[in-house]
Amino acid sequence: MSAGRVFASLAAVCAVLAGCASAGNVTAADKQGTFVASASATGGRLAWARAHKRAVSEATDYCDSRGMQASLGIEHTEGLEAMQQHDSIIRFECHPRL
Known part of the structure; x- marks a missing residue:
């Protein structure tokens, strides 16, 4: 395999591993005025x-679209392994903005 193909293959693998993040819709939480992103x-x-x-x-954009600012609360995270979904x-x- 030529050096160019090796480089292109490595670049493609790196791009796949770098990945990107996806988000769901912002939803209302059980407490009035509280949302979940x-x-x-x-x-x-x-x-x-x-x-x-x-x-x-997502939280910031949601509040910005309403002319307000986000106040972040509790965060829950999942995923520990390097190659699993986080x-x-x-x-x-x-x-309201101050």
């Missing part, structure tokens, strides 16, 4: 960080 990511050692960042982004579930509230 969830996200998941796979591939690599920092999948948990991508899932967390995406969930925080989940981040964040409870949050939207409050």
